[in-house]
Amino acid sequence: MGVMEEVKEWEVVELLKTTTAFFVTKKVDEPRISAELLLGHVLGKSRLELYLHHNRPVYQDELDRFRRLCRQRIEGRPVQYLTGEQYFYGLQFFVDERVLIPRPETELLVEQVLDALGMTGRGGSRKAKILDIGTGSGCIAVTLAKLFPELTVSAIDCSLEALEVARINVLKHGVESQVSCIHADFFDEFFATRLPETSYDLIVSNPPYIPVCEWEGLQREVKQYEPKIALTTPQGVECYHAIAAQAAKLLVPGGRLCFELHADAAAVVSELLEANGFGGITVTKDYSGLDRILSAISG
Ligand SMILES: C[S@@+](CC[C@H](N)C(=O)[O-])C[C@H]1O[C@@H](n2cnc3c(N)ncnc32)[C@H](O)[C@@H]1O
Numbered sequence: 001m002g003v004m005e006e007v008k009e010w011e012v013v014e015l016l017k018t019t020t021a022f023f024v025t026k027k028v029d030e031p032r033i034s035a036e037l038l039l040g041h042v043l044g045k046s047r048l049e050l051y052l053h054h055n056r057p058v059y060q061d062e063l064d065r066f067r068r069l070c071r072q073r074i075e076g077r078p079v080q081y082l083t084g085e086q087y088f089y090g091l092q093f094f095v096d097e098r099v100l101i102p103r104p105e106t107e108l109l110v111e112q113v114l115d116a117l118g119m120t121g122r123g124g125s126r127k128a129k130i131l132d133i134g135t136g137s138g139c140i141a142v143t144l145a146k147l148f149p150e151l152t153v154s155a156i157d158c159s160l161e162a163l164e165v166a167r168i169n170v171l172k173h174g175v176e177s178q179v180s181c182i183h184a185d186f187f188d189e190f191f192a193t194r195l196p197e198t199s200y201d202l203i204v205s206n207p208p209y210i211p212v213c214e215w216e217g218l219q220r221e222v223k224q225y226e227p228k229i230a231l232t233t234p235q236g237v238e239c240y241h242a243i244a245a246q247a248a249k250l251l252v253p254g255g256r257l258c259f260e261l262h263a264d265a266a267a268v269v270s271e272l273l274e275a276n277g278f279g280g281i282t283v284t285k286d287y288s289g290l291d292r293i294l295s296a297i298s299g
Helices: 012-025 031-043 047-052 060-074 079-083 104-116 139-147 160-172 212-217 220-225 238-250 266-275
Strands: 085-088 091-094 128-133 151-157 179-183 200-205 251-260 278-285 291-298
Touching: 012 031, 012 047, 012 060, 031 047, 031 060, 031 079, 060 079, 079 085, 085 139, 091 139, 091 160, 104 139, 104 200, 104 251, 104 291, 128 139, 128 238, 139 151, 139 160, 139 179, 151 160, 160 179, 200 238, 238 251, 238 266, 266 278, 266 291
Parallel strands: 128 151, 128 200, 151 179, 200 251
Antiparallel strands: 085 091, 251 291, 278 291
Protein backbone atom coordinates (compact mmCIF):
# COMPACT_ATOMS: atom_id res chain seq x y z
CA MET A 1 0.00 0.00 0.00
CA GLY A 2 1.40 3.43 -0.98
CA VAL A 3 2.03 6.01 1.70
CA MET A 4 -0.62 8.74 1.54
CA GLU A 5 0.77 12.20 2.28
CA GLU A 6 -1.32 13.70 5.04
CA VAL A 7 -2.60 17.16 4.19
CA LYS A 8 -3.01 19.42 7.19
CA GLU A 9 -6.40 21.02 7.54
CA TRP A 10 -6.13 24.58 8.81
CA GLU A 11 -8.62 26.59 10.79
CA VAL A 12 -8.65 30.40 10.78
CA VAL A 13 -7.17 31.10 14.20
CA GLU A 14 -4.39 28.54 14.13
CA LEU A 15 -3.41 29.69 10.64
CA LEU A 16 -3.23 33.27 11.90
CA LYS A 17 -1.13 32.20 14.88
CA THR A 18 1.32 30.18 12.81
CA THR A 19 1.60 32.88 10.13
CA THR A 20 2.18 35.62 12.72
CA ALA A 21 4.99 33.58 14.31
CA PHE A 22 6.52 32.99 10.86
CA PHE A 23 6.28 36.70 9.98
CA VAL A 24 8.07 37.51 13.27
CA THR A 25 11.00 35.27 12.29
CA LYS A 26 11.09 37.03 8.90
CA LYS A 27 11.03 40.48 10.57
CA VAL A 28 7.80 41.52 8.86
CA ASP A 29 6.45 44.83 10.22
CA GLU A 30 3.16 44.52 12.11
CA PRO A 31 3.13 40.71 11.78
CA ARG A 32 -0.26 40.02 13.38
CA ILE A 33 -2.20 42.72 11.56
CA SER A 34 -0.53 41.76 8.29
CA ALA A 35 -1.62 38.14 8.72
CA GLU A 36 -5.16 39.19 9.64
CA LEU A 37 -5.55 41.62 6.75
CA LEU A 38 -4.20 39.15 4.20
CA LEU A 39 -6.32 36.24 5.40
CA GLY A 40 -9.36 38.51 5.71
CA HIS A 41 -8.76 39.64 2.11
CA VAL A 42 -8.62 36.04 0.84
CA LEU A 43 -11.70 34.93 2.79
CA GLY A 44 -13.65 38.16 2.16
CA LYS A 45 -13.95 38.84 5.90
CA SER A 46 -13.14 41.76 8.19
CA ARG A 47 -10.62 41.28 11.00
CA LEU A 48 -13.47 40.99 13.49
CA GLU A 49 -15.27 38.41 11.34
CA LEU A 50 -12.13 36.27 11.27
CA TYR A 51 -12.35 35.92 15.05
CA LEU A 52 -16.10 35.35 14.96
CA HIS A 53 -15.40 32.43 12.57
CA HIS A 54 -12.21 31.36 14.32
CA ASN A 55 -12.65 27.64 13.61
CA ARG A 56 -13.76 28.00 9.99
CA PRO A 57 -11.68 25.66 7.83
CA VAL A 58 -9.36 27.28 5.30
CA TYR A 59 -9.66 25.35 2.03
CA GLN A 60 -6.72 24.46 -0.19
CA ASP A 61 -7.35 27.11 -2.87
CA GLU A 62 -7.70 29.79 -0.16
CA LEU A 63 -4.56 28.56 1.51
CA ASP A 64 -2.65 28.75 -1.78
CA ARG A 65 -3.78 32.34 -2.37
CA PHE A 66 -2.98 33.31 1.21
CA ARG A 67 0.50 31.79 0.98
CA ARG A 68 1.23 33.65 -2.27
CA LEU A 69 0.33 36.93 -0.55
CA CYS A 70 2.40 36.03 2.54
CA ARG A 71 5.45 35.40 0.36
CA GLN A 72 5.10 38.88 -1.15
CA ARG A 73 4.61 40.39 2.30
CA ILE A 74 7.85 38.76 3.46
CA GLU A 75 9.62 40.34 0.47
CA GLY A 76 8.48 43.71 1.85
CA ARG A 77 5.43 44.55 -0.28
CA PRO A 78 3.10 46.71 1.85
CA VAL A 79 -0.02 44.90 2.95
CA GLN A 80 -2.22 47.69 1.49
CA TYR A 81 -0.86 47.05 -2.01
CA LEU A 82 -1.57 43.32 -1.56
CA THR A 83 -5.16 43.82 -0.42
CA GLY A 84 -5.70 46.90 -2.64
CA GLU A 85 -7.22 48.93 0.15
CA GLN A 86 -6.50 51.44 2.87
CA TYR A 87 -8.87 53.19 5.24
CA PHE A 88 -8.59 56.96 5.48
CA TYR A 89 -10.84 59.10 7.65
CA GLY A 90 -13.17 56.09 8.00
CA LEU A 91 -13.53 55.57 4.25
CA GLN A 92 -12.12 52.68 2.26
CA PHE A 93 -9.82 53.69 -0.60
CA PHE A 94 -8.49 51.61 -3.44
CA VAL A 95 -4.68 51.77 -3.58
CA ASP A 96 -1.97 50.17 -5.66
CA GLU A 97 1.63 50.93 -6.47
CA ARG A 98 0.70 53.93 -8.62
CA VAL A 99 -0.04 55.97 -5.46
CA LEU A 100 1.28 56.70 -2.01
CA ILE A 101 -0.56 54.76 0.71
CA PRO A 102 -2.56 57.38 2.68
CA ARG A 103 -1.06 57.92 6.13
CA PRO A 104 -2.86 58.56 9.44
CA GLU A 105 -1.05 61.92 9.84
CA THR A 106 -2.77 63.14 6.71
CA GLU A 107 -6.12 62.74 8.48
CA LEU A 108 -4.94 65.65 10.64
CA LEU A 109 -4.59 67.68 7.47
CA VAL A 110 -8.24 66.95 6.65
CA GLU A 111 -9.18 68.06 10.17
CA GLN A 112 -7.26 71.28 9.68
CA VAL A 113 -9.17 71.92 6.46
CA LEU A 114 -12.52 71.31 8.14
CA ASP A 115 -11.50 73.58 10.96
CA ALA A 116 -10.41 76.29 8.52
CA LEU A 117 -13.76 76.11 6.76
CA GLY A 118 -15.64 76.21 10.06
CA MET A 119 -16.94 72.73 9.48
CA THR A 120 -15.90 70.87 12.57
CA GLY A 121 -18.81 69.53 14.56
CA ARG A 122 -22.04 68.37 13.01
CA GLY A 123 -24.10 69.90 10.29
CA GLY A 124 -21.47 72.10 8.62
CA SER A 125 -22.24 72.88 5.01
CA ARG A 126 -20.66 75.67 3.09
CA LYS A 127 -20.18 76.16 -0.58
CA ALA A 128 -16.44 76.32 -1.03
CA LYS A 129 -14.03 75.71 -3.87
CA ILE A 130 -11.05 73.63 -2.88
CA LEU A 131 -7.84 72.80 -4.71
CA ASP A 132 -6.05 69.59 -3.64
CA ILE A 133 -2.48 69.76 -4.95
CA GLY A 134 -0.81 66.35 -5.37
CA THR A 135 -3.96 64.32 -4.87
CA GLY A 136 -2.41 60.84 -5.25
CA SER A 137 -5.13 58.30 -4.36
CA GLY A 138 -7.57 61.21 -4.03
CA CYS A 139 -7.96 60.47 -0.32
CA ILE A 140 -8.14 64.14 0.77
CA ALA A 141 -10.33 65.33 -2.12
CA VAL A 142 -12.79 62.44 -1.88
CA THR A 143 -13.04 62.61 1.92
CA LEU A 144 -13.83 66.33 1.85
CA ALA A 145 -16.39 65.90 -0.94
CA LYS A 146 -18.00 62.94 0.80
CA LEU A 147 -18.28 64.84 4.09
CA PHE A 148 -19.70 67.99 2.54
CA PRO A 149 -21.87 67.68 -0.58
CA GLU A 150 -21.69 71.43 -1.24
CA LEU A 151 -17.91 71.48 -1.65
CA THR A 152 -16.29 71.22 -5.06
CA VAL A 153 -12.70 70.02 -5.33
CA SER A 154 -10.14 70.28 -8.12
CA ALA A 155 -7.80 67.34 -7.49
CA ILE A 156 -4.54 67.71 -9.38
CA ASP A 157 -1.50 65.54 -9.86
CA CYS A 158 1.38 65.44 -12.33
CA SER A 159 1.25 61.64 -12.35
CA LEU A 160 -1.25 60.29 -14.89
CA GLU A 161 -1.03 56.93 -13.16
CA ALA A 162 -1.96 58.44 -9.79
CA LEU A 163 -4.89 60.23 -11.42
CA GLU A 164 -6.22 56.89 -12.69
CA VAL A 165 -6.35 55.69 -9.08
CA ALA A 166 -7.87 58.96 -7.87
CA ARG A 167 -10.63 58.56 -10.48
CA ILE A 168 -11.33 55.03 -9.28
CA ASN A 169 -11.82 56.40 -5.77
CA VAL A 170 -13.97 59.29 -6.95
CA LEU A 171 -16.31 56.79 -8.65
CA LYS A 172 -16.14 54.33 -5.75
CA HIS A 173 -17.47 57.02 -3.41
CA GLY A 174 -19.90 58.56 -5.91
CA VAL A 175 -18.45 62.09 -5.75
CA GLU A 176 -17.84 62.61 -9.47
CA SER A 177 -20.15 65.62 -9.59
CA GLN A 178 -17.97 67.34 -6.96
CA VAL A 179 -14.39 66.26 -7.69
CA SER A 180 -12.55 66.90 -10.97
CA CYS A 181 -9.24 65.08 -11.45
CA ILE A 182 -6.83 67.19 -13.45
CA HIS A 183 -3.39 66.55 -14.87
CA ALA A 184 -1.16 69.49 -13.96
CA ASP A 185 2.34 70.18 -12.65
CA PHE A 186 2.71 72.94 -10.06
CA PHE A 187 6.23 73.69 -11.30
CA ASP A 188 4.69 74.62 -14.67
CA GLU A 189 4.34 78.39 -15.20
CA PHE A 190 0.99 77.73 -16.94
CA PHE A 191 -0.31 75.67 -14.01
CA ALA A 192 -3.23 78.03 -13.33
CA THR A 193 -4.49 77.73 -16.90
CA ARG A 194 -5.02 73.97 -16.47
CA LEU A 195 -7.46 74.44 -13.59
CA PRO A 196 -11.25 74.64 -13.95
CA GLU A 197 -11.52 77.61 -11.56
CA THR A 198 -9.69 80.93 -11.53
CA SER A 199 -9.76 81.21 -7.73
CA TYR A 200 -10.17 78.96 -4.70
CA ASP A 201 -11.34 79.40 -1.10
CA LEU A 202 -8.86 76.87 0.20
CA ILE A 203 -5.81 75.04 -1.08
CA VAL A 204 -4.68 71.82 0.59
CA SER A 205 -1.52 69.91 -0.17
CA ASN A 206 0.51 67.00 1.13
CA PRO A 207 3.44 67.41 -1.27
CA PRO A 208 6.57 65.28 -1.55
CA TYR A 209 8.80 66.55 1.28
CA ILE A 210 11.52 64.03 2.08
CA PRO A 211 14.97 65.38 1.12
CA VAL A 212 17.01 62.87 -0.91
CA CYS A 213 19.61 62.76 1.88
CA GLU A 214 16.98 60.95 4.02
CA TRP A 215 16.01 58.47 1.28
CA GLU A 216 18.42 55.71 2.32
CA GLY A 217 17.12 55.79 5.90
CA LEU A 218 13.51 55.08 4.90
CA GLN A 219 11.89 51.69 5.50
CA ARG A 220 12.66 49.16 2.79
CA GLU A 221 8.99 48.76 1.89
CA VAL A 222 8.57 52.48 1.32
CA LYS A 223 11.72 52.79 -0.82
CA GLN A 224 11.06 49.68 -2.88
CA TYR A 225 7.33 49.90 -3.45
CA GLU A 226 5.89 53.41 -3.03
CA PRO A 227 6.21 55.93 -5.90
CA LYS A 228 9.38 57.97 -5.45
CA ILE A 229 7.78 60.99 -7.11
CA ALA A 230 5.24 61.10 -4.25
CA LEU A 231 7.88 61.21 -1.54
CA THR A 232 11.07 63.01 -2.28
CA THR A 233 12.68 66.09 -3.81
CA PRO A 234 16.37 67.12 -3.77
CA GLN A 235 16.10 69.49 -0.77
CA GLY A 236 12.64 68.54 0.53
CA VAL A 237 11.31 72.12 0.29
CA GLU A 238 11.06 72.77 -3.45
CA CYS A 239 7.36 71.87 -3.63
CA TYR A 240 6.48 74.30 -0.82
CA HIS A 241 8.18 77.12 -2.73
CA ALA A 242 6.33 76.31 -5.97
CA ILE A 243 2.93 75.74 -4.31
CA ALA A 244 3.19 78.89 -2.16
CA ALA A 245 3.82 80.99 -5.29
CA GLN A 246 0.89 79.36 -7.15
CA ALA A 247 -1.39 79.61 -4.10
CA ALA A 248 -0.70 83.32 -3.66
CA LYS A 249 -2.18 83.86 -7.15
CA LEU A 250 -5.05 81.38 -6.86
CA LEU A 251 -6.52 81.98 -3.39
CA VAL A 252 -9.26 84.52 -2.73
CA PRO A 253 -8.17 87.23 -0.23
CA GLY A 254 -8.45 85.65 3.23
CA GLY A 255 -8.36 82.16 1.66
CA ARG A 256 -6.58 79.34 3.43
CA LEU A 257 -3.54 77.27 2.54
CA CYS A 258 -3.12 74.01 4.50
CA PHE A 259 0.06 71.96 4.16
CA GLU A 260 1.33 68.71 5.56
CA LEU A 261 4.95 69.28 6.61
CA HIS A 262 8.20 67.47 7.11
CA ALA A 263 8.73 67.65 10.88
CA ASP A 264 11.81 69.88 10.45
CA ALA A 265 10.33 72.23 7.86
CA ALA A 266 7.93 74.40 9.91
CA ALA A 267 10.28 77.40 10.21
CA VAL A 268 11.45 77.37 6.58
CA VAL A 269 7.93 76.96 5.21
CA SER A 270 6.53 79.68 7.52
CA GLU A 271 9.21 82.07 6.27
CA LEU A 272 8.59 81.39 2.63
CA LEU A 273 4.86 81.80 3.10
CA GLU A 274 5.37 85.16 4.78
CA ALA A 275 7.57 86.14 1.83
CA ASN A 276 4.62 85.27 -0.46
CA GLY A 277 2.24 87.54 1.49
CA PHE A 278 0.61 84.94 3.78
CA GLY A 279 -0.18 85.60 7.45
CA GLY A 280 -2.00 83.96 10.37
CA ILE A 281 0.38 81.01 10.28
CA THR A 282 -0.28 78.17 12.74
CA VAL A 283 1.54 74.88 13.10
CA THR A 284 -0.09 71.79 14.61
CA LYS A 285 1.72 68.73 15.92
CA ASP A 286 1.00 65.12 14.96
CA TYR A 287 0.39 62.09 17.24
CA SER A 288 4.15 61.83 17.87
CA GLY A 289 4.45 65.47 18.95
CA LEU A 290 6.16 66.52 15.70
CA ASP A 291 5.29 69.66 13.72
CA ARG A 292 3.11 68.29 10.94
CA ILE A 293 0.31 70.57 9.75
CA LEU A 294 0.62 74.23 8.76
CA SER A 295 -2.19 76.61 8.03
CA ALA A 296 -1.83 80.11 6.57
CA ILE A 297 -4.15 82.87 5.36
CA SER A 298 -3.63 84.68 2.07
CA GLY A 299 -3.18 88.44 2.22
C1 LIG B 1 2.93 62.77 -0.64
S1 LIG B 1 1.93 62.35 -2.06
C2 LIG B 1 0.32 62.77 -1.42
C3 LIG B 1 -0.78 61.95 -1.98
C4 LIG B 1 -2.13 62.17 -1.27
N1 LIG B 1 -2.56 63.55 -1.35
C5 LIG B 1 -2.02 61.75 0.20
O1 LIG B 1 -1.98 62.64 1.06
O2 LIG B 1 -1.94 60.54 0.48
C6 LIG B 1 2.35 63.68 -3.16
C7 LIG B 1 1.63 63.66 -4.52
O3 LIG B 1 2.10 64.82 -5.25
C8 LIG B 1 2.26 64.47 -6.61
N2 LIG B 1 3.24 65.41 -7.19
C9 LIG B 1 4.59 65.39 -7.06
N3 LIG B 1 5.14 66.41 -7.74
C10 LIG B 1 4.12 67.08 -8.34
C11 LIG B 1 4.06 68.21 -9.20
N4 LIG B 1 5.18 68.85 -9.58
N5 LIG B 1 2.85 68.64 -9.63
C12 LIG B 1 1.72 67.99 -9.25
N6 LIG B 1 1.72 66.90 -8.44
C13 LIG B 1 2.90 66.45 -7.98
C14 LIG B 1 2.73 63.03 -6.58
O4 LIG B 1 2.49 62.38 -7.80
C15 LIG B 1 1.92 62.46 -5.40
O5 LIG B 1 0.73 61.88 -5.84
